[in-house]
Amino acid sequence: MPIEATLQPTRESALVDQNGRVLGPRALNTRRRLLDSTSQLLRSSGFRELSVVDVAKSAGTSPATFYQYFRDINDAIYELAREAMASHEPTIEIIDQTWVGEAGLVTARKIIEAFVDLWERYGHVLRARDQLAAEGHERFVALRFDALRPILFHLSDQITGAQESRDVPAEIHPITAAAAMTAILERLVGAYPYLEQLGATRDHLVETCSLILYRTVTGRNAS
């Protein structure tokens, strides 16, 4: 049952091209521009329309150059998703903070805020990641899982604890409940623009989700 991390640690300094050559500063910059263009086109034109030719053009370089740094277009998406995930790491630490009483609600709120931020910035990349994962591309399944695992297990542990003190009913399956919370985080927040049409503000979103999260994790109502 233990599922190992599949993300090997990538130090920026170790970046190599498709032939295994270490990248110098100039190459690093080119690679960066290619990734930025990929991200930008993914946002503006959509996943299905994304092409190597367009990305290269938009980065002011040539398709041949693209292939020096990436195997294919999915490879570039993969790198972007990793970056999004890395920028999300601090969230994992929030979850270790206390869940007791009023402070627990603050913890919940911080997590929700972090997810709202993440999806506002990287929603287009994360959606592509999830689409590819849903279609069964192994690397993306693993990537998604690595991103979720820490938060999943932390929440799950909290819930198990709350079950021991009888605050959460025994019928709740901790991992599943934790996954339900991440579903809210990922999905609701990703679909949030259309909630605005229904009169929900960002504050409503954060506050309501925080209460649901706090309640589910601790079994208690916010005082």
Place this chain on the structure above:
Amino acid sequence: MPIEATLQPTRESALVDQNGRVLGPRALNTRRRLLDSTSQLLRSSGFRELSVVDVAKSAGTSPATFYQYFRDINDAIYELAREAMASHEPTIEIIDQTWVGEAGLVTARKIIEAFVDLWERYGHVLRARDQLAAEGHERFVALRFDALRPILFHLSDQITGAQESRDVPAEIHPITAAAAMTAILERLVGAYPYLEQLGATRDHLVETCSLILYRTVTGRNAS
């Protein structure tokens, strides 16, 4: 703020081709095969790889025929998503059943079951729908919204009622909480295969989500 339904009622009998001609039985059958092939390829090869040529080939007909019935490949996906949605309509009635006491938990369970079923059968189509909606294709945004609206408002009304009897805290924004529940329904259930790796069964899924749904809608713990 009221957002009108954008789905015009389509009776099977009124189906027409791209030139406006009413379809006879033979044509209806061809159209059906094209839709089935689209669905099947969407499931097996993924959204990005889907092409008119492949669909026609797989349906045992020619691309020219495809264009007699659909404007483009998205048009076929749109029809499939409508069908998925139509098959889901009975769920909307479940939600009108009582939310009081033990029976309320049964209601919650039925809804979760309905969603699990829906996503097991049409997940590949719904994911494509959501991807296109997320990319801003208006028809798909509307379609998705029409599918969710009834359940969203019904749940929201329940929550508002529970707030009046002080079972649910006033800080909860009913529509947002309802949307959070649909997020669980759509997302968790869609991503359910990977929960199995973590030891969650379908029963865990249904039971845990039911409890969360019941709790969020009524504000009460299942007795």
Place this chain on the structure above:
DNA sequence: TGTACATCAGTGAACGCGCGTTCACTGATGTAC
């Protein structure tokens, strides 16, 4: 019942286009002395 004609439905074959991909080459940058 048979034949002629109208309409319905499907398609072969072609078009152009743009994409993914590669290779041999050029230009840029760094370094030894």
Place this chain on the structure above:
DNA sequence: TGTACATCAGTGAACGCGCGTTCACTGATGTAC
């Protein structure tokens, strides 16, 4: 400081392929008499 050379980085131009799309045509089905 200048020159020669090594290595790094980028690309022009081409290839083939398969896709979306269309049109003029053929074949299938229904109907009138």
